[in-house]
Amino acid sequence: MDTPQSRLGPLHRSRRHRGDALFKGLTAAFAVLIVVILADMALEMARTSRASLAHFGWRFIRSTNWDPVREQFGALPFIYGTVVSSLLALILAVPISMGASIWLSELAPVWLKTPAGFLIELLAAVPSVVYGLWGIFVLCPFLRNVVEPLLGKTLGSLPLFQGPHQGFGMLAGGIILAIMITPTITSVSREVMKAVPNVLREGSFALGATRSEVVRMAVLPYARSGLVGAVILGLGRALGETMAITMVIGNRSEISASLFSPSYTMASVIANEFTEATGDLYLAALAEIGLLLFVVTVALNIVARLLVWRVARPT
Amino acid sequence: MKRRSLFVSLALLAVLALLGCDKKAQLTSEPGASSATPPAPENIALTGAGATFPFPLYSKWMSQYHTLHPTVQINYQSIGSGGGIRQISARTVDFGASDSPMTADEIQKAPAKLHHIPMTLGAVAVTYNLEGLTSPLRIASDVLADIYLGKITKWNDKRIVKENAGAKLKADDIAVVYRSDGSGTTAVFTDYLVKVSPEFKDKVGQGKSVKWPKGLGAKGNEGVTGQVKTTPNTIGYVELAYAAQNKLPVVHLKNKAGQFIEPTIAAVSAAAAGVDLPDTLAASITDAAGDTAYPISSYTYLLVYADLQNQKKGPALAEFLWWAVHDGQKGCAALNYAPLPPPVVAKVEARLKELKVGDKAALAGL
Numbered sequence: 001m002d003t004p005q006s007r008l009g010p011l012h013r014s015r016r017h018r019g020d021a022l023f024k025g026l027t028a029a030f031a032v033l034i035v036v037i038l039a040d041m042a043l044e045m046a047r048t049s050r051a052s053l054a055h056f057g058w059r060f061i062r063s064t065n066w067d068p069v070r071e072q073f074g075a076l077p078f079i080y081g082t083v084v085s086s087l088l089a090l091i092l093a094v095p096i097s098m099g100a101s102i103w104l105s106e107l108a109p110v111w112l113k114t115p116a117g118f119l120i121e122l123l124a125a126v127p128s129v130v131y132g133l134w135g136i137f138v139l140c141p142f143l144r145n146v147v148e149p150l151l152g153k154t155l156g157s158l159p160l161f162q163g164p165h166q167g168f169g170m171l172a173g174g175i176i177l178a179i180m181i182t183p184t185i186t187s188v189s190r191e192v193m194k195a196v197p198n199v200l201r202e203g204s205f206a207l208g209a210t211r212s213e214v215v216r217m218a219v220l221p222y223a224r225s226g227l228v229g230a231v232i233l234g235l236g237r238a239l240g241e242t243m244a245i246t247m248v249i250g251n252r253s254e255i256s257a258s259l260f261s262p263s264y265t266m267a268s269v270i271a272n273e274f275t276e277a278t279g280d281l282y283l284a285a286l287a288e289i290g291l292l293l294f295v296v297t298v299a300l301n302i303v304a305r306l307l308v309w310r311v312a313r314p315t
Numbered sequence: 316m317k318r319r320s321l322f323v324s325l326a327l328l329a330v331l332a333l334l335g336c337d338k339k340a341q342l343t344s345e346p347g348a349s350s351a352t353p354p355a356p357e358n359i360a361l362t363g364a365g366a367t368f369p370f371p372l373y374s375k376w377m378s379q380y381h382t383l384h385p386t387v388q389i390n391y392q393s394i395g396s397g398g399g400i401r402q403i404s405a406r407t408v409d410f411g412a413s414d415s416p417m418t419a420d421e422i423q424k425a426p427a428k429l430h431h432i433p434m435t436l437g438a439v440a441v442t443y444n445l446e447g448l449t450s451p452l453r454i455a456s457d458v459l460a461d462i463y464l465g466k467i468t469k470w471n472d473k474r475i476v477k478e479n480a481g482a483k484l485k486a487d488d489i490a491v492v493y494r495s496d497g498s499g500t501t502a503v504f505t506d507y508l509v510k511v512s513p514e515f516k517d518k519v520g521q522g523k524s525v526k527w528p529k530g531l532g533a534k535g536n537e538g539v540t541g542q543v544k545t546t547p548n549t550i551g552y553v554e555l556a557y558a559a560q561n562k563l564p565v566v567h568l569k570n571k572a573g574q575f576i577e578p579t580i581a582a583v584s585a586a587a588a589g590v591d592l593p594d595t596l597a598a599s600i601t602d603a604a605g606d607t608a609y610p611i612s613s614y615t616y617l618l619v620y621a622d623l624q625n626q627k628k629g630p631a632l633a634e635f636l637w638w639a640v641h642d643g644q645k646g647c648a649a650l651n652y653a654p655l656p657p658p659v660v661a662k663v664e665a666r667l668k669e670l671k672v673g674d675k676a677a678l679a680g681l
Contacts, residue, residue: 069520136541167546168531251495251532262531272534275395276497276523278421
């Protein structure tokens with residue numbers, strides 16, 4: 001009888017309802033807005049790229065020839081470059097990020113957790129052009145003088161590590177992306193693991209589990225979907241990254257098995273050529289690359305989600 | 316309750332601010348204002364967009380001009396030549412800017428007649444990273460084309476050695492660097508290579524972005540410089556102003572007269588003097604005649620409509636252009652741009668006098 005609601009009276013109640021409705025409507029509008037913007041962008045790109053879609057058809061994604069002077073446009077090298085550099089980045093970044101976030105949330109001494117976490121978040125906020133410049137002046141010379149000769153000597157029989165050592169290329173691109181997405185994945189993963197209820201840990205310890213068993217059997221399975229989200233956030237950043245990667249990847253529209261060879265990504269070619277693109281077909285071709293980037297991003301996200309779910313499924 | 320009133324006052328403020336903006340926008344974007352304008356001196360805002368290459372010079376000009384004429388505020392966005400041509404064609408800006416002349420197709424698409432006004436001169440310098448050279452590298456024009464075609468691959472190729480007697484050139488591979496972003500710099504550079512090498516014309520062609528047969532692409536002047544500086548045995552090309560500011564080693568190129576010329580402001584102006592400017596005021600001056608002409612030089616243009624239409628903005632723009640090709644030219648050299656040679660200034664003067672607002676000359680006030 002004496003619940004708070006009944007004491008509020010009719011006026012307050014109706015006002016609260018109105019407020020609730022307003023709140024609900026407002027949040028829904030924001031959610032819809034995001035979808036509308038996304039759809040509008042896709043539509044606009046499809047519209048702009050119509051000339052190229054009609055002119056090249058499927059040849060656009062099969063051809064490797066990108067020649068603005070002769071208006072021949074093929075996007076395969078860019079698709080390849082985007083996919084391979086992002087996957088390379090994930091392969092390098094996911095184990096490091098997972099290890100770092102486990103340490104930060106489970107094993108690190110309490111007085112270190114906050115400053116270390118703060119530093120990692122700081123890294124996530126570094127502008128990409130700074131990473132790019134660091135890539136040009138530090139990473140690429142280091143790769144050319146140390147890493148690539150070493151890889152060539154030891155694993156040179158693999159096609160992945162053949163060819164001249166130039167520093168700039170797919171390897172540099174993948175590494176710079178990995179460095180950029182590691183803080184993102186780490187900081188989200190750490191939050192996710194921190195949210196795992198302590199009773200799970202305590203219960204496992206009570207059953208005699210070691211620290212690594214607690215992490216493997218209690219923390220990781222509970223945090224799984226959040227960790228997938230963290231990885232996909234990282235993947236998204238890698239796929240869309242433009243400035244840093246274009247500064248180190250070599251910007252050649254070629255497909256080569258070797259990680260030492262220069263490559264090119266979809267985001268880079270748009271950023272590089274859009275401002276000075278004249279001619280309708282040229283602009284349409286660049287817009288079609290934007291459209292393809294959309295498609296590839298969605299496809300890779302789905303694949304990554306499926307893959308990570310399967311790998312992380314508890315046995 | 317307090318909080319609510321705060322919200323209300325904030326909302327009111329926002330509405331007021333919006334209204335204020337709206338009024339301001341109406342004032343400045345008045346199209347073809349009537350002759351019954353108020354007598355008080357009014358602020359005139361001119362906007363332009365286009366080439367990135369002359370941006371440092373333009374922004375210096377615009378701030379200088381604003382100090383001289385406080386009522387005229389010029390705003391320039393360096394979005395690239397292609398964007399400049401698109402925006403002036405759509406009439407979203409008062410003037411455009413481009414490093415390369417508009418193509419026949421672009422001229423045809425513009426809604427009215429546009430004039431090219433040469434503003435200043437620039438050049439492309441070829442830079443390199445070679446150890447143990449005591450004197451600047453000298454390269455003949457066809458040799459440069461063959462390096463970029465991938466036909467000359469070693470630094471001790473006899474065609475390079477021939478011009479650099481006494482230099483210690485080793486059998487190292489030449490690492491070629493080009494601009495990956497579409498740029499006027501690439502347009503000028505390829506314009507030159509196409510002129511000196513028929514094979515380059517066939518295989519690659521001229522443009523702001525081309526399909527390079529060899530090499531690594533770097534973004535912007537700073538990217539090319541970074542790659543050249545950090546990689547031994549490289550060759551690349553950057554704007555002269557950028558090379559000079561960063562004190563990069565530059566190649567002395569063989570010009571049409573057979574002389575090896577260092578890229579300097581004087582050599583660039585000499586190239587412009589060596590080419591007769593046609594009536595369009597747009598001309599390529601690469602591979603120019605003249606003993607002292609540097610062969611990879613170019614004009615950069617502002618694009619304005621022959622009929623400026625707007626009663627207030629038209630005369631202001633014409634007067635700014637007049638100032639820029641006269642007093643403004645004195646500021647060029649400090650920023651490593653070459654001033655227009657006197658015969659070119661005379662031709663630009665004649666063109667500026669032809670600019671109209673409706674049926675009146677835009678420069679009537681001078």
